[in-house]
Amino acid sequence: MLLKPYRPADLFDELIDSNGQVRPYYQPVVDRLFHLDPRDLAHKVKNLELLFLKHGVTFTVYGDERGTERVFPFDPVPRLIPALEWETVEAGLIQRITALNLFLYDVYHEQKILSDKVIPEEVVLSAAHFRPEFVGIKVPRNTYIHVCGTDLIRDRDGRYLVLEDNGRCPSGVSYVLENRAAMKRFFPQLFGSSGVRPVDTYPADLLAILQYIAPRQTALPNCVLLTPGVHNSAYFEHSFLARQMGIEIVEGRDLAVLDGFVFMRTTHGLKQVDVIYRRIDDDFLDPKVFRKDSMLGVPGLVDAVRRGNVALANAIGTGVADDKVTYAYVPDMIRYYLGQEPILDQVPTFLAWRDEDRKYILEHLPELVVKAANESGGYGMLIGPMATTAEIEEFSQRIEATPRNYIAQPVVYFSQHPTLIDGALEGRHVDLRPFILCGETTKVLPGGLTRVALKRGSLVVNSSQGGGSKDTWVLSH
């Protein structure tokens, strides 16, 4: 009954195959959904969102002086990924993060990839988030990115493509865990004997990594989570992770640096800090080194990091790896460092700073997506087919002025997934953000955050711009 009006569009549909048949691994869930009354379903979603509100599972809306907190809209139809398919995605993600960490070690040490001219030197040296101050500085275990949230989309043929690597402060993992808990509570009947791989080991895995990189290998290194504060949009996630790991959540003002060591101010005096899982950008970490006006940071922190007295996750300077220009070279990195072909494809990318690419971009703006090299959250973007002439004119001027700052890609209409809209199922675009943890071993959380653009036809899945989320099930067989 629910499924009848559902129509797959002219793109990859997660549920229906090209012959109009339900993909076999979805069948059990479809059967169980079929038995639910759509009004009952909508009622449960409402209760579920009220529960999120009551427990403060919310994000803060910026630009609102009352600091309004909103629930990230939840869609009850789970996204399924069969075991074999996931194996490939997982292997591809591990390969990619391994290459990115080797790349970061290289550009902050010998810079062999540059002298071998695999990546043009200027790409790296001109990246806004490259930190020359950190060239030659040792980081614990030679790992730079410990937590990565890579965005994946699926093209018309269902191929998973990497859209971007978020290797600075990726967020969203708390929703993965909360969504799963909510699904179990409100829709236990949907699980049946599906064999869904659990996600709740994430906090323990993250804590193990923090302890693994501690400079002082004591029995219980003091790990803390550094938040910008309660007004940050992701504050819920910060406090969630701190609670799950059982570590302190600190603000910059709670920390002090003395003689190159970091301490936190406690009711019993100062206590040394070994590892900081920071959810603050490089620029704000230390007003002595980076932005002088930062009220969030800790004066002297960078010096403590340089001396190796405290470890940061992620390390300083990882932004050079998730720069959108560097992105175009990741397949070359994989070949160079690992001698392998990339397992996961990515979106073809034109770089405005290359003369022939720029010419192509400027001539084809109405067909392309243009992105600023260092923005995130869906800002600083031009979607050619939906843009006005004035917007296109504005972007072509910007590209001419600062070509290093822009890249362009063909529009990829990512896959759609059935989503509950006004009591019926409709197709909506989805992406996937898996979370990868790099410590003693590299682990990918099974599944990740599936974000869904709730507006019909929209490709923007960001929570701040009308996005929602759903539970993602990686099947164990």
Add this chain to the structure above:
Amino acid sequence: MLSRVADHLYWMSRYIERAENIARLMQVSVELLLDGGGSSARKGSDYWSPVLAATAMEGAFRLLYPDSQLGDSSYFLTLDERNPDSIRSCIREARENARTARDQISDEMWAELNQLYLLIDSDRGAALLEATPQAFFEKIIQSSLLFGGITSATLSRTEGWHFIQLGKFLERADKTSRFLDIKAQSVDPSDTDLEALEWGTILRACSAQASYRRVNGTEFSAERVLDLLLLSTDFPRSVRFCVRMADEMLHNITGTLTGRYSNRCEKLAGALLARLNFASASDVLDRGLHDYIDDLQVALNETAQAIFETYVLIPQDTTQNIIHPATFDPLGYHYQSQQLQQ
């Protein structure tokens, strides 16, 4: 525990207790308003002035409402966001402090406080107050009591607990003493009907009516009320009881023996407790109830300030006393804090 977090827990607890006490006072005052009818009881906007005085909000009220109308003062005390001590503001503050220290409290504590906040901050809250004020006040009181119960049943008796209890008992001591001050400023002590009504009101605001009657029957006398609300060792809302609890919590934080002190806040709390331990109702009345309460308030404020200076402000000196986790010893703190008193 982080100093900032200790401060948040302390204020979370103070604010919820404050909201509860304002609700208590307003709840009984509404009844008094209905009881008073055409007799000598106060009426209209003037009616709330003892409540404004008891909560030290009179000045702020006159400032915001120079030409106050009927209903202004009750709005000011309950839902007015411009009043930092209105019930709504207190609950918002309690919840904001809890949100900032969420990793230190249980999920159940957070959910209860957040739920109350979501109610009071919505149209549903305003509608409830409009339709049945008593139900509104009851909701605040119940929720605060429930929060205390949840805290007691879900939180480890470590530092966080001590700071939460400290905030609660200091606030309660302050409010009970202010309630007594209403009586001290009563306009007409010769009207015996009114006298009984007023004592009854204060006792009910402190949930003390049953305890009072069990001991004293239905006769009201100032001495007997003071014995219960100011000096009782057993009644959990009496000033002496609250100060004793606060003193105990302070000593738990440092591990100092009762009767001794290792820092200024312990010294002040201990001195105040000793004063109450050796006071009698007749001493208080000889000194004058209002003046006695004034002294009490000063001592409570000084203690609160000393707590802030000792645990939150972190004087520069402490930066020289670095505690390494391997050798961390809470008792080492005694030495450190004694240095600070010199």
